Amino acid sequence: MPIRLSSLFLRTLREDPADAEVESHKLLLRAGYIRRAAAGIYTWLPLGLAVKAKIEKIVREEMAAAGAQEVFFPALLPRDAYEVTGRWTEYGDNLFRLQDRRKNDYLLAPTHEEMFTLLVKDLYSSYKDLPVCLYQIQNKYRDEARARGGLLRGREFVMKDAYSFDIDDAGLEKSYQAQRDAYERIFQRLGVEYVIVKADAGAMGGSASEEFLSPSPIGEDTFVRSPGGYAANVEAVKTPAPEARSIEGLPAAEVRDTPNSSTIASLVEAAGITAADTLKNVVLALVSPEGKRSLVMVGIPGDREVDTKRAEAAFSPNEVEAATEEDFKKYPELVKGYIGPKADGFVGIKYFVDPRVITGTSWVTGANVEGKHVFNFVYGRDFEADGIKDIAEVRAGDPSPDGSGPLELARGIEIGHVFQLGRKYAEALDLKVLDENGKLITVTMGSYGIGITRLVAVLAEANHDEKGLIWPEAVSPADVYIVAAGKEEENYAAAERIAYEFEAEGKTVILDDRPKVSPGVKFGDAELIGVPYVIICGRGIANNEVDFWDRRSGERRTVPLNLVSLQL
């Protein structure tokens, strides 16, 4: 049966809703795909549901092809499982918590690692059962501090999450590759542009991790790529260290007066050097998961700022904050504005340096005395560090870690994430199986996510013009959109006939059979709703002709009625 606009639950809007900012959000609301129920929570209308179902269908087909089996967990979970892994507390304010009538704690699941792990533990106990890969397509709940962009970052959203279970690392590698390949096929079939970037795996304690980003100026993730094909999330970029140089013959370190030069800018101005010649020593406060606060100092080239995300990744699982006045008070040795590395170090403060600070490099840096800096301060001769921390900002033009050329910075929307979790959850939840020698071994896991509802937004974002949406064929709510225009009965009859012909061929049809609606309104709605092919049954019907519109190219042509079905 064609979807009839005369009875479809739909109301299109002529004006942009005031609280929508990004195009996909505006258009999905205007074209009647979704309605806002609360901040970051959306109701799906028939058209929206059709698009979502198309995406899910493709995902299911490719998951099956990759050997994954579908299950379905509750979204409402008891506290227990999350207590074992510590996430009941660790997840913080982002977790939706609630109680039942007996005051037992529950949560709305933000993710399901625990449940999958426990399910496999529940049913399997032999290496012969593995590998196995399970997935679900499910609502997730995260009480985001700030939902944004409509479907782009919601507090309730649909995610496909898959988990692989293997007995060893080689198996995990294979399972990971199978999912990664499936993701490539899924995104290709959906017609969505994507870049696979290396991601930082630190926080989750696993090893390999890659994100699928869809490049977009409204993306929340910044990534880098090189002409030679390197791509990584900024958090994961490893700054290449230059070759160590000889210390021989370098001028001796020299403390000079540099009054009123407590900032890099004023120092550069006063000393006639460049910011890149200076070593900026940033004091950071680390807050451990247990809430303990400690200070560290990191020396980075003076022309760069600290990238908070990179710092968080480098010091994970600690949280990183700027040191406060109170922190400084506890360490009177630190002379603000003139802080520098000390041969014997500061008591209680670890000192790290940027990877670019290597043996033989010479710096201008603080002398730990008000109004003085030390020049020709050479790493490996005059000072050392406790280690390397790569927390400085990455800039366009920086060399790629693999030597494949200068990096370019771009924004992207995360649409998928594949991740070798390893044994973190299996260990925490005691998921073990017997191996062929009858010995218990811990299972190793992979985790693979695709943001289904986010994909609706990403596809809308990438496929629209000023008139409305233009869906890729694979996800369009229908294959063809037929408009009965004009008032003549035969136009409506012809539209009906064509609709049933397409349906008979297995195509899905939206039929605008609304009586007494002017052609302009119908054309406008057709363009707004965005089915890629539109057929107009109007004044041409008298000559057995219809108009065929290609929504994407804008091409319009008149075709004989009997050849209509050949157009698709």
Next chain:
RNA sequence: CGGGAUGUGGCGCAAUUUGGUAGCGCACCUGUUUUGGGAACAGGGGGCUGCAGGUUCAAAUCCUGUCAUCCCGACCA
């Protein structure tokens, strides 16, 4: 959580400065005419102005509190 802004029929907005009891466009309903680019005319339905207090003869408007929403930032397995 910090900064900014906004809450008025389904949607977009006005009236708030200067208190006087809510209006316009779209959408919706009825009728007539109209039908290839968001028709015309006539008639009509729908709003405790986010909520709670307060001031006042009188509050959408002033005051206090509170809640919510949006944007920027922080945060975001």
